[in-house]
Amino acid sequence: KAGVTQTPRYLIKTRGQQVTLSCSPISGHRSVSWYQQTPGQGLQFLFEYFSETQRNKGNFPGRFSGRQFSNSRSEMNVSTLELGDSALYLCASSEGFSGTEAFFGQGTRLTVV
Amino acid sequence: AQSVAQPEDQVNVAEGNPLTVKCTYSVSGNPYLFWYVQYPNRGLQFLLKYITGDNLVKGSYGFEAEFNKSQTSFHLKKPSALVSDSALYFCAVRDAPRGNNRLAFGKGNQVVVIP
Numbered sequence: 001k002a003g004v005t006q007t008p009r010y011l012i013k014t015r016g017q018q019v020t021l022s023c024s025p026i027s028g029h030r031s032v033s034w035y036q037q038t039p040g041q042g043l044q045f046l047f048e049y050f051s052e053t054q055r056n057k058g059n060f061p062g063r064f065s066g067r068q069f070s071n072s073r074s075e076m077n078v079s080t081l082e083l084g085d086s087a088l089y090l091c092a093s094s095e096g097f098s099g100t101e102a103f104f105g106q107g108t109r110l111t112v113v
Numbered sequence: 114a115q116s117v118a119q120p121e122d123q124v125n126v127a128e129g130n131p132l133t134v135k136c137t138y139s140v141s142g143n144p145y146l147f148w149y150v151q152y153p154n155r156g157l158q159f160l161l162k163y164i165t166g167d168n169l170v171k172g173s174y175g176f177e178a179e180f181n182k183s184q185t186s187f188h189l190k191k192p193s194a195l196v197s198d199s200a201l202y203f204c205a206v207r208d209a210p211r212g213n214n215r216l217a218f219g220k221g222n223q224v225v226v227i228p
Binding site for chain 1: 149154156157158159162164165211212213214215216217219220221
């Protein structure tokens with residue numbers, strides 16, 4: 001099985017712009033979660049989608065949004081970028097809600113200048 | 114709310130010596146516990162998990178972890194460390210089935226294995 005695929009791997013954006021990141025989960029996995037990783041705050045949960053519905057949301061401003069498509073692929077969008085949004089954004093896919101582990105993609109490194 | 118504490122920033126160990134990375138957790142119900150490893154500029158790689166059953170769980174690359182409910186701990190161990198084990202290690206927890214997969218991570222431990 002192919003792993004979790006995130007595109008693009010690297011991105012440089014200017015303050016005030018918006019950005020869309022993509023995640024393709026492992027085939028058959030219907031749950032997709034997004035995390036932000038920064039040196040100062042560590043790994044922080046952004047949101048989770050299951051069957052196109054947002055099930056859980058972390059403590060991030062409304063500039064951060066996401067969606068999931070019928071094929072389980074997910075996108076997250078950040079509008080009006082700030083310098084502090086520079087981070088590694090990780091996507092994780094899970095089969096369901098039992099004790100299965102989450103599998104992570106390699107991440108998208110976003111740099112806001 | 115669920116949370117994880119990894120008290121040490123960095124763990125230094127000589128190659129061939131035992132490696133221990135500490136983790137304590139807090140959840141309102143029963144925990145699902147995980148260890149992940151991250152190499153530079155890469156995503157998180159799953160090592161092992163505790164869901165239920167035996168308190169000692171074995172995972173990938175010779176790693177194991179012991180679940181201790183009374184101490185709310187889930188320390189990661191490896192009997193003999195390799196230089197290639199040098200990486201960032203994360204402990205994570207989530208409440209057993211609450212209909213979501215939200216993980217709370219510790220801050221991570223940098224493990225340095227000295228040749």
